[in-house]
Amino acid sequence: MSKENRYQEYDTWAWLYNQTMGPEYSKSQLQPIETLLLPKIAKNTKVLDVCCGTGHLVQLLSEKGYQMTGLDGSEAMLTYASKNAPQAQFILDDARTFELPPIFDAVFSTSASLNHIMSIDELKQVFERVYAALKENGLFLFDLNHPNQMTKWWTGGIAEGEITSNYAWAIASRYYPQDNTGYFKVILFQAPTNQTNPLKLPKLLLYKLLNLRILTRLRLKVLARFSQWEKNWQSSEITYHVKGYPHAEVESALIAAGFSDIELRTLEGDNTIDENHSVYFICHKAKKCH
Incomplete structure (x- = not known):
């Protein structure tokens, strides 16, 4: 897929998202990251935000001492992100096709951004791209809205x-x-x-x-x-x-992409998934045996 075909539908209302939903969502999405991800990684490590939008969450984590990179398909979103999080790096690319070396200790994607991926095959492509960008023992955290x-x-x-x-x-x-x-x-x-x-x-x-x-x-x-x-x-x-994805289908795609030790949690960290909550997936890139 060429860069011209990247997911860029958010360009149209990036200005509105930057003023309203971006700041608000970043505050609520910081909670699961603080609960489910940050205790498992060291300070000052490299972290990638896939579908980072206007970068408000990237900035909150930069302030906590993490070396942040944001990736998004919307050029307009990243124009705001570079101003909102001036110390971070930003990459204009598609979550399904980006190519980065294995330099990140953790990758996350919030606000159910990956529900925009409209087929399980393309969702698996996202997982493969994330897996390739993680170091051994790296962690991947993301949330999805599910059918129930x-x-x-x-x-x-x-x-x-x-x-x-x-x-x-x-x-x-x-x-x-x-x-x-x-x-x-x-x-x-x-x-x-x-x-x-x-x-x-x-x-x-x-x-x-x-x-x-x-x-x-x-x-x-x-x-x-x-x-x-x-x-x-x-x-x-x-x-x-x-697209809404059943948990089992997502887990199968994650395993096919190479991930292991997959955990499912709610926003509050509960492992009982119900119809009132989106589901967070915590995945590991296992260290290879030599």
Whole structure:
């Protein structure tokens, strides 16, 4: 696969991700890394973030003393990442085809990024590329949304979003159990740049109030009807297709790629996987016997 065919669909809304989801997700995704990965590797070791996005998580780990490298297929995402994590290195490439020497003590991929890989054969290619980039005894940590979880939660409704004075965004997701595929859709509303009727103060205060966590349910209801609230705002949608993988299928692909001692955990580190949690895979590149 040529570099021109790399996964670059995130270019379109990299600016939005950089301002909103990137900083927020990095805080939540730091927890499993601190729980499941960092206790098993030494400080100042080399770590690779596959599908690193805007680099916020890379920066948090750089601040902890790790030698960080980020890899992503979106050039726009990496433009922000290089500013957000100036001490790290970044590589523009596809997770399915990148080639790096075995210099990393650990590799991770968060935010269920690998659900974007739409076939088990291509997912195995990712695992093979990661395996090749790890040192002996290296660790690979990643999370995936799985069929039971997606069936319960990905029902087509708006799951998250935010409203500001000049833009609003929402994410809706749906899953089809019959073929283990689904999508999530980013809906973006933007105020006119030459808006002649600026938002009145009461509405500005309302939008700010709606962004409070305790009002999440009400905010999502407003976002579902936002085009009726702000009829002169321009709306657009971007749809990303995903695949849900059963645990056993993923484990088989990992073993075929060379990994061993595969552990499954939840976000909190529990080994009981249920329909409420994504699943984290912890994999080892075993030291070869000479």
